[in-house]
Amino acid sequence: MSAAPDAPLPPFAERARAAVKNEKLHIALGRATDALGSRRSTALGSLPNSDLVRDVARKAKMDMLHDLAGHLERFEERLKANGVHVHWAENSAQLNQIVVDIGRKNGVKRIVKGKSMASEETHLNVALEGAGMTVVETDLGEYIVQLAKDRPSHIILPIIHMTREEIGKVMHEQIHVPYSDDTQTLAGYARVRLREEFLRADMGITGTNFGVVENGTLCIVTNEGNGRMSSTMPRVHVMIMGMERIVPTMHDLDLALKLLARSATGQKLTVYTTMFRGPRRPDDEDGPQELHVVLLDNGRANLLGGENAEILGCIRCGACLNACPVYKSIGGHAYGDTYPGPIGSILTPELRGKGEWKDLPGASSLCGACRDVCPVRLDIPRMLLVLRNEGNKEKPAQLELRLGMKVFRTIASRPGLYKTAAALGRFGLRLLSKNGWVKWAPGLAGGWTQVRDLKAPAKKTFQQLFRERKAKA
Amino acid sequence: MAVVRVLEKLGIEVEVPLAQTCCGQPAYNAGFHGDARVVARHTLDVLGATTGPIVIPSGSCGDMVIHQYEVLFHDEPAYLEKAHAVSQRSREFSQFLREILDNTDIGAKVAAKVAYHPSCHLLRGLGVRGAPTEMLRGVQGVELAEAKDQDECCGFGGLFSVKNPEISGDMMGRKLANVEASGADRLVSCDLGCLMHLGGGLNRRGSKIKVQHLAQVLDEGLSK
Numbered sequence: 001m002s003a004a005p006d007a008p009l010p011p012f013a014e015r016a017r018a019a020v021k022n023e024k025l026h027i028a029l030g031r032a033t034d035a036l037g038s039r040r041s042t043a044l045g046s047l048p049n050s051d052l053v054r055d056v057a058r059k060a061k062m063d064m065l066h067d068l069a070g071h072l073e074r075f076e077e078r079l080k081a082n083g084v085h086v087h088w089a090e091n092s093a094q095l096n097q098i099v100v101d102i103g104r105k106n107g108v109k110r111i112v113k114g115k116s117m118a119s120e121e122t123h124l125n126v127a128l129e130g131a132g133m134t135v136v137e138t139d140l141g142e143y144i145v146q147l148a149k150d151r152p153s154h155i156i157l158p159i160i161h162m163t164r165e166e167i168g169k170v171m172h173e174q175i176h177v178p179y180s181d182d183t184q185t186l187a188g189y190a191r192v193r194l195r196e197e198f199l200r201a202d203m204g205i206t207g208t209n210f211g212v213v214e215n216g217t218l219c220i221v222t223n224e225g226n227g228r229m230s231s232t233m234p235r236v237h238v239m240i241m242g243m244e245r246i247v248p249t250m251h252d253l254d255l256a257l258k259l260l261a262r263s264a265t266g267q268k269l270t271v272y273t274t275m276f277r278g279p280r281r282p283d284d285e286d287g288p289q290e291l292h293v294v295l296l297d298n299g300r301a302n303l304l305g306g307e308n309a310e311i312l313g314c315i316r317c318g319a320c321l322n323a324c325p326v327y328k329s330i331g332g333h334a335y336g337d338t339y340p341g342p343i344g345s346i347l348t349p350e351l352r353g354k355g356e357w358k359d360l361p362g363a364s365s366l367c368g369a370c371r372d373v374c375p376v377r378l379d380i381p382r383m384l385l386v387l388r389n390e391g392n393k394e395k396p397a398q399l400e401l402r403l404g405m406k407v408f409r410t411i412a413s414r415p416g417l418y419k420t421a422a423a424l425g426r427f428g429l430r431l432l433s434k435n436g437w438v439k440w441a442p443g444l445a446g447g448w449t450q451v452r453d454l455k456a457p458a459k460k461t462f463q464q465l466f467r468e469r470k471a472k473a
Numbered sequence: 474m475a476v477v478r479v480l481e482k483l484g485i486e487v488e489v490p491l492a493q494t495c496c497g498q499p500a501y502n503a504g505f506h507g508d509a510r511v512v513a514r515h516t517l518d519v520l521g522a523t524t525g526p527i528v529i530p531s532g533s534c535g536d537m538v539i540h541q542y543e544v545l546f547h548d549e550p551a552y553l554e555k556a557h558a559v560s561q562r563s564r565e566f567s568q569f570l571r572e573i574l575d576n577t578d579i580g581a582k583v584a585a586k587v588a589y590h591p592s593c594h595l596l597r598g599l600g601v602r603g604a605p606t607e608m609l610r611g612v613q614g615v616e617l618a619e620a621k622d623q624d625e626c627c628g629f630g631g632l633f634s635v636k637n638p639e640i641s642g643d644m645m646g647r648k649l650a651n652v653e654a655s656g657a658d659r660l661v662s663c664d665l666g667c668l669m670h671l672g673g674g675l676n677r678r679g680s681k682i683k684v685q686h687l688a689q690v691l692d693e694g695l696s697k
Contacts, residue, residue, distance in 0.1 A: 013637070020639040325626045329643040358504075363637050365630025365644070366502060368597035382544070388504025397504075405500050409508040413515040415492040437676055447635035451642030452673035465474050466489050 009336050012359035019330035025161050029331055032160050036322040039266025040373065046268065047258060057259055058376040060252040061313035064213075068244065068304060068312075071213050072295070075246055078216030082278035085292040088243075092122035095296050099124060099205065099238055100131045102292055106236050108133055108202040112194075114220065114227040115139040116207030117155055117316065118240045118296050121338045121351075124205070135205075136197045138226035140190050147174040153332030153340060156264050156318040161331050194226065204230035204288065208241035209316075210256055211293070214249045217277055218293070221260065221270040228274045237279070237288035243295040244312040256315055259375035263317035299351035308383045311346050313376050320370035320380060326363060335360060342370035342380045349387050355395030361387035400444060419463075426457040475692035476530045476566060482695050483570075483579065492519045498537040501545060503632045510549075513542055517555045520563075527563040530688060532595025532664040533631075535565040539599060565595060567604040567663050567687055577611030581694025584614040588657035590648070590671065592664030593626050605663050605687050612694050618657035622647070629670040645674045652682065659683045661690055 009015070019025060044050045064071050076086050089095035095118075103111070111128060113135055119125070125135045125146075137146040141158035145151065148170045152158030159167065165181045172179040177189045206227050210219040218239060220227040231237050247253050261267040280287030303309050321327045321341030332340030337348045337357070345364060349357035361384040370380040396402060411421045432438045433456035441449045448454055460468075477487050497512030516538070520527055529535040542556035564572065571577070587609055595601045609615050628634065628644025649671065652660050660675070660682055662668050672684035685693075 013639075016637065017639045020643045325628065325644045325647075326640055328647075329640050362504075363633070363640060365593065365626050365628060365633050365641070367593035367626035367630070369593075369624075369626065372597055385502065385504070388502070389506045390504075392504040401503070402505075405503070405505045405508045408495075408500060409505075409511045412494040412497065412512040415494060418494045437673075439677075444635055447638040448673070450638040451677070452645065452670060453676040454673050455669065455676075462474065463489065463491065466477060467491075469474070469477070 012334070012336065012363065015334040015336060016330050016363065019334040022331070024163060024166075025331045026329075028161055028163050029328055032157060033322045033328055036157075036266065036319075037373075040263055040319055040322070043262035043266040043268060047262060050262075053255055053258060054375055054377055057252070057255040058313065060248060060255070061315075061376055062310065064246065064248055065244070065304065065309055065312055068301075071246055071248065072243060075211055075213045075216065078213065079211075079293055082216045083291070084216065084218075084278055085290065087292060087294040089122075089294055089296045089298070091298050095119075095122045095240070095294055095298075096124050096127035098294050099240075100127055100133075102236065102238055102290075103128065103131065103133050103203055106203065106290070108236065110197070110201045111135045111203045111205055112138050112197050112201040112226075112230045112234060113142075114204070114206035114222065114230040115142055115158075116205065116240045117338060118207060118242045118298075119205065120152065121298060122296070124240070133203075136194070136201075138194050138197065138224075138230055139222065140187060140224055140226075143190055143194065144170060147171065151333065154318060154321055155316055155339060155341075155343070161333065198229045198233050201230075201234040203236040203238065204232075204234040205238045205240065206230050208239045208245055208293070209260070210253055211241060211246040212248075212250055212253050213246055215277065217250065217253070217275050219253060219257070220274045221257070221272065222274075223265070223267075223271040225272045228272050231274060231276070232286050232288065235288055236290045236292070238292045238294060240294050240296065242300060243297055244300055260315050260317050263315075263319040263373065263375040303350055307386045308346060308350055310378055311343070311350065311383060313378060314343055314347075315376060316343075317375055319373040319375065323369040323373045325367060325369065326365065330363075342384075346380065346383045346387065349391065353394070354387060354390045358387070358391030358395055361385075361391060404444070422461065426461070429454070429457050432456075475686065475688040476528070479579075479688050479691045479695065480528065483573070485573075488523065490519045490523060496534050496537045498533060498541070499631055501537065501541060502630075506545060510545060510552075513545055513556075514552055517542065517552060517559055520559045521555045525562070526569065527559065528566055528569045529563055530566040530663070530686065531666070532565055532592040532599060532601070533666055535563065535568075536594040536598035539563050539565075565599055565601060565663065567595075567608055568599065568601045570608055571604040577607050578613070579611065579691065579695065581611070581691050582613040582697055583690055583694040585659045585690075586616045586618050586657050587659045587661050587690070588618040588620045588652045588655050589623070590620075590627060590652070590660060590662040590667060591624060592662055592667045595663050596624060601663075605661070608687060609661065609690065612690060614694075615690070618652075618655040620655040620657070621651040623651075627667050627671055629664075629666045631666060634670055641670075642674075645670060649674055649678065649680070653680065657682060659685055659690070661685050661687055663687050 079086050087098045128135050137143045145158050154160040168179050168181045209221050261270045279291040324342050327341045335344045339347045345360040364384050366381045368381050411417045436456050438454040480487050496516050497509040501509035539560045546552040546556050627648040628641040634641040
């Protein structure tokens with residue numbers, strides 16, 4: 001069974017508060033993000049001209065986005081010429097219906113599934129199970145997520161939030177294997193189970209890392225080989241892809257793969273890089289009889305031509321999550337939707353509502369660590385600022401803050417008033433202070449004193465001191 | 474006043490326009506771009522009327538004036554032009570010192586073990602990595618402490634620190650634990666926001682570590 005979609009979500013502040021207090025989560029996250037961060041920089045260092053490779057890869061993506069429709073048209077032509085069935089889904093419901101229909105038409109009962117974030121977006125598993133089909137996730141992390149009836153908390157490391165002790169417990173309870181906290185043993189359990197599933201499955205569903213426009217090549221990367229098994233063993237293979245996940249040429253694919261593995265896990269290349277162009281040909285020994293590609297829009301087209309279109313260049317490496325100090329503090333679940341971390345703070349409001357999800361772009365110190373590590377140099381802080389402004393337009397901020405900004409704007413553009421207001425502020429803070437420190441403040445300022453003190457202002461302002469100094473000289 | 478005293482010691486005449494207020498960053502970062510424009514126009518009018526280099530003793534205000542004004546006024550040609558002219562003349566304090574000095578030893582002496590916190594807007598916004606530590610190395614008696622994850626954000630982030638106190642506090646906790654573990658007796662940065670936040674956090678923890686702006690270290694070292 002899969003976790004229920006869209007269960008009522010507590011407000012972001014509550015989710016964040018709970019996550020910050022979760023010590024186990026911090027231990028799990030701290031270890032993983034530290035290791036990944038350093039492996040990433042070593043791996044990128046080993047790539048000759050890595051800065052140039054990033055620039056070129058970015059340019060290819062951005063140029064492609066200027067004419068996404070044209071590229072998709074050519075991509076579809078190529079796919080069809082290669083014998084691939086192509087489907088377009090405008091939204092989650094359509095995608096789920098398309099995949100359910102493919103399953104029904106082929107009398108499918110058992111499905112093995114490789115990792116696909118786009119299918120998380122649409123809650124595909126719930127739809128398939130509702131139609132009477134059994135779905136087994138085959139990425140080790142996703143398999144454990146499924147057993148635990150949980151949701152992934154990282155786009156490439158779905159169970160980054162779990163300790164191995166927790167995983168051992170889940171496997172013991174759900175598939176009745178002896179408890180262990182040894183990672184090799186646990187992976188061994190999954191391996192045996194999944195092997196049976198691959199052999200029994202009628203249909204395989206996978207995500208798509210890249211589609212190549214010039215010749216219709218489809219590419220999946222995994223480290224466990226499960227993507228290759230899911231795509232070649234069952235008689236039907238369905239690939240889900242966000243419609244922006246294409247690159248123009250094989251050369252662009254080469255650059256993207258070099259960057260993806262290094263940025264995601266610090267590898268030079270993922271263990272399994274699978275590329276194919278169509279279903280089994282008459283003289284092939286294996287491969288599916290039918291290959292379907294389902295291209296998902298789900299709000300992506302609305303971004304084209306807008307200020308944040310560049311987010312569609314994301315290659316889903318997860319480096320921004322590992323580098324993000326906010327992600328380190330709250331983990332992935334607190335973001336509340338499919339995509340966590342900096343990338344989620346942009347994708348979620350863009351795809352699901354800028355007003356409703358405005359807390360996500362708000363929950364950033366704009367430190368820019370994400371922009372530094374992004375292999376295609378997405379300017380995430382810039383996009384967060386755009387979303388903060390747009391979010392306020394769609395759903396006005398709390399009255400206290402809106403009035404505060406009007407007051408700020410009025411006094412900060414009138415020096416005389418500014419001087420008076422600053423004097424009042426200093427007076428108030430000095431009243432609240434004891435021994436030079438303010439330990440409690442009312443209203444919004446209470447957020448400050450909740451976790452730290454505030455130094456009481458000096459008796460004289462800088463301007464006063466500066467004028468006195470000038471007068472003396 | 475430390476900035477003024479250090480600059481004057483170096484033979485530079487300092488002027489501070491009386492009409493100066495705030496750069497408008499709090500409104501800009503909170504997503505109130507209309508309000509930010511009103512404040513930014515005022516600041517550009519005031520700074521635009523001056524001549525010579527503009528020295529900004531705080532990284533994030535520097536990034537606002539040097540980079541963000543041009544984004545904010547992208548569709549307002551008159552102010553875009555002003556923003557560009559002001560941006561060209563503006564430097565953050567440590568950046569300015571490194572540009573005008575051949576030798577970072579300006580005769581300052583301070584015996585201290587210093588952990589440097591590179592503020593995000595200075596480091597990743599303005600791209601100033603070496604200048605502050607080079608200036609600190611130029612001070613006789615200063616030993617630089619190596620804090621783990623030095624480049625990581627301290628959790629200030631302007632209004633973020635007030636609106637998301639739990640997250641901000643958690644980030645601050647990691648930063649301060651690393652600074653404490655480095656054995657430093659001072660924490661130096663070039664950003665007023667980070668300093669106010671980290672100083673408040675250290676006081677809450679009852680720590681003896683002293684928080685200072687780079688200019689305060691130089692000023693202290695020159696006045697002996």
